[in-house]
Amino acid sequence: EKVSVSLIKADVGGIPGHSTVHPKLKEKASECLAEAKEKGLLVDYRVLHVGDDLQLLMSHRKGIDSEEIHKLAWETFEAATKIAKELKLHGAGQDLLSDAFSGNIKGMGPGIAEMEFTERGSETLVAFMMDKTEPGSFNFPIYKIFADPFNTAGLIIDPLLIDGFIFEVWNIKERKRIFLKCPEDLYLLLSLIGAKSKYVIKRVFPKDSSPLPKDEPAVVVSTEKLFFIAEKYVGKDDPVALVRAQSGLPALGEVLEPFSVPYLVSGWMRGSHNGPLMPVSFKDAQCTRFDGPPRVIAAGFQISHGNFIGPIDLFDDPAFDLSRKKALELADYLRVQGPFEPHRLPPEEMEYTTLPGVLKKLETRFEELE
């Protein structure tokens, strides 16, 4: 029994500023998806949010890149935008960069993570959603979960995991991809994905030795870059990922373990700063301090005949308190440096922000040196 899960998200307006999503937008989105479930297009759905990003989690039988599913998501975001405009929410329709839907939502602004797979006897799924950061922010945890035995005990003690996994990595600037096998290609993988603004893990697959179907991913990450579509700064490409767990894949606790450290990501205020990624509960999924710090939520499910059993709010747990506390200490420490790098992003990354407009104003004031 194959099931498809699509997690499609967009910022269609924040309240106040870029901090969170108004409940009316979530209500509208739920209405649209309920109707689609009624009609039989969706098996099930959940509407969630992190920061100012509205998240549509949908299960269906249509496979990935389904025109019907993408159209449903697009029209749902349009309906929510209409309310955002009435309420004059900040940046109403921010991530909808096109006027008309034409078959696929890719390249139109929303972020997309979708996968089709054979539902196992027990199908554990975690949907991760981040705000105030970018797709490369998933490189570190996905590497840890699927390639680092110091994170994932199963990589050395589970016969189903000992052979490792295959990583599909995209060069998002030149639009190329490469498949790397771990552990064989471990160092090559790290040489690429440490440069997280350019190389992004897109999917992870089981190896030939795995009893799981080889063409069905265990992970998929949204890799959309708004700047490349809009050609100007329209906010950050706040990413999402779907990660399957257990029974031939890392255990749930191995999937969550990397977030015990608030590692540094780029984004935060005006998409222009490095800051700690703070794992938070759904209740704390709003961005306040300096429009952050960047946050991640984790919604845990068991899937039963395509239905979402859950969500469980996985970071709503004192086990992640220390990570949050460290994130706040790091936030204090970095904020002191104000506009100075490495708190502010390096020049290559600032090209995708609003800074070039300021530099342009200075052009005529520069004098040539001898």
Ligand code: 13P
């Ligand atoms: P339980 O005995 O609680 O099911 O734990 C099994 C396990 O392997 C946890 O990692």
Ligand code: 13P
């Ligand atoms: P969003 O991408 O979450 O809208 O963030 C934009 C921003 O500039 C926050 O300071």
Ligand code: MG
């Ligand atoms: Mg916003």
Ligand code: MG
């Ligand atoms: Mg956002």
Ligand code: MG
């Ligand atoms: Mg954004």
